[in-house]
Amino acid sequence: MAAWWARAIRMYPSGFRDAGEDVRTTLLAALFATRQAEITDALVELLVLWSTRSTPVPSVGWSGS
Template sequence: MAGGGRSHFTELKTDPGAPGLECLLAEVNKLERVRRLELPADLFADVSEKLVDAWRARASKEYPANLERMKPPRRLTLLATLCPVRQTEITDSLVDLFIQLVLKINTRAELKVEKELGGGAEEGPR
């Protein structure tokens, strides 16, 4: 987490920005990092769902500096509860970003075609 840049944890918790290629690639990078952890789906199978939810809520509110001060078992437990949820959320945001980008490209293409054909000033994008 050192090095003056934003920590992976901070990055993991951020929501995507405005639709664009840079944002899409940043979300893909986040997703790849989470997937590289290869956390087993049944990691917390023997722990109550209520307790896992409490750990996850705590992890999402922690500052990176607080996590760094924690002993590894506690820090890793909190992060392990957060990562699967964030993986799902990041995947959902990637789908949304992709759809928004396709719509943006489609709108630009329609406007360009309408402009080249000499019409479309009355109608606008659909």
């Protein structure tokens, strides 16, 4: 996966267009899978930080009064 990602990250859009359909699909899948993992990791970190806050977080619909 890392090799496909490394290849894809260096390509210009025209390089994707010029590549065969199988190669293009594989390269885009590598990019999307890697990015999905990065986004998931960031969201988990955010959730952990949010869940360990010392101040309570108001629930949905909280009016503040």
